Amino acid sequence: MITKENILASAKKTILSQSESIAQLINYLSDDFAQAAELIYHCKGRLIVTGIGKSAIIAQKMVATFNSTGTPSMFLHAAEAIHGDLGMVQANDVVICISKSGNSPEIKALVPLLKRYGNPLIGMTAGLTSFLGKESDLVLHAYVEKESCPNNLAPTNSTTAQLVLGDALAVCLMEMRDFKSEDFAKYHPGGALGKKLLLRVGDMLDRTHKPIVEVSSSIKDVIMEISEKRLGVTAVMANGKLAGIITDGDIRRMLNKTETITGFTAQDIMTKNPKTIQTDSMVVDAFNIMENFSITQLAVFDKEEYVGILHIHDILKEGII
Structure with missing residues (x-):
C-alpha cells in the first residue's frame, strides 16, 4: 500500500544513501587527483570532458x-x-573521460583514439582495473558501494559521486587561480551576481x-519639477553647485505645518548636504548608502557635474538586490 509515510521514508533513505556514498569519496582521493x-x-x-x-x-x-569558473572546457559525447x-x-x-564501469563499448573505442593523439587522459571511474582505469594517465576514483x-x-549514487568529484576539481582550480567573485561575474554578466559586481x-x-x-525657485515650481x-x-x-534636495515628503511635511506656500522658496525646505554618488561607483554601493541612511534617492555626479537622480526603484527593477 502506497502511503505518504512510505514515500517520505523512501526519499529519506535515498538521500541518506547518497550522502553516505559521497562521504566515502574522501577515502578514495589519491595523488592522482592532485x-x-x-x-x-x-x-x-582546453579541458575536454566526455562520457x-x-x-x-x-x-x-x-x-x-568549469567554463563559469575560469577553465575553458568543451563537452564531447563519447558516441559522437x-x-x-x-x-x-x-x-x-586535456581529456576527462567519465564512465562508471570503465568498460562501455564506446569508451573502449574512444580511449585508444585519444591516446593515439597523445592527449593526457584523466579517467573518472569506479573501476580501477577497468579498461578506462588501466588506460588512463590519471584516475579519479568515483567508487560507490551501491546505488540508491x-x-x-539505475545510476544514482554513482552519478552523484561523479558530480561531486567534478565540483571538487573545479573548486580546487578556482583556488589555484585565486578566482574571485569579480572573475565569476565576468562570466555571468546577465545574472544578479554579475549585475551586482559589474553594473x-x-x-x-x-x-x-x-x-x-x-x-530661489518657488514652491510651486518645485512641485511642478518633481511632478x-x-x-x-x-x-x-x-x-551651479548642489545646495540640497527636496523630496515629495518634504513638500507634504511643509503643507502640514502651513496653509500657504506663498513666500516660500526651495531654500526654505530643502535638505542641505544631501548624499551623492559618482557615475563610476558600483550600483550595489549606491544601494548600501540608501539602506544605511534610510533614503530612496541619490544625487548623481559625473566628477563635478550633476547629471541626475538614482532611485532605489531603478536598482530593484534590475534585480540586483
Whole structure:
C-alpha cells in the first residue's frame, strides 16, 4: 500500500544513501587527483570532458561549471566522438573521460583514439582495473558501494559521486587561480551576481530626466519639477553647485505645518548636504548608502557635474538586490 509515510521514508533513505556514498569519496582521493588538478591548471588548451549515458549528462554539467569558473572546457559525447566529433580535440587539450564501469563499448573505442593523439587522459571511474582505469594517465576514483536504486541498477549514487568529484576539481582550480567573485561575474554578466559586481551607477542612470531647481525657485515650481520628472525628488542648485534636495515628503511635511506656500522658496525646505554618488561607483554601493541612511534617492555626479537622480526603484527593477 502506497502511503505518504512510505514515500517520505523512501526519499529519506535515498538521500541518506547518497550522502553516505559521497562521504566515502574522501577515502578514495589519491595523488592522482592532485596531479589532475595541476595538469588542468597548466593546460595550454582546453579541458575536454566526455562520457556516455548518464555520465555524459554529468560531463555536460562539469563543463558548464568549469567554463563559469575560469577553465575553458568543451563537452564531447563519447558516441559522437567516434563518428566525427573527435576533431574538436586539439593537440594541447586535456581529456576527462567519465564512465562508471570503465568498460562501455564506446569508451573502449574512444580511449585508444585519444591516446593515439597523445592527449593526457584523466579517467573518472569506479573501476580501477577497468579498461578506462588501466588506460588512463590519471584516475579519479568515483567508487560507490551501491546505488540508491532498489535494484542497484539505475545510476544514482554513482552519478552523484561523479558530480561531486567534478565540483571538487573545479573548486580546487578556482583556488589555484585565486578566482574571485569579480572573475565569476565576468562570466555571468546577465545574472544578479554579475549585475551586482559589474553594473555602475552611470550604466543605469536616466539622464533625460534630471530634476533641478534653483534655491530661489518657488514652491510651486518645485512641485511642478518633481511632478514632471516623476522621481519624487529634485536637486536644488546655487551658482551651479548642489545646495540640497527636496523630496515629495518634504513638500507634504511643509503643507502640514502651513496653509500657504506663498513666500516660500526651495531654500526654505530643502535638505542641505544631501548624499551623492559618482557615475563610476558600483550600483550595489549606491544601494548600501540608501539602506544605511534610510533614503530612496541619490544625487548623481559625473566628477563635478550633476547629471541626475538614482532611485532605489531603478536598482530593484534590475534585480540586483
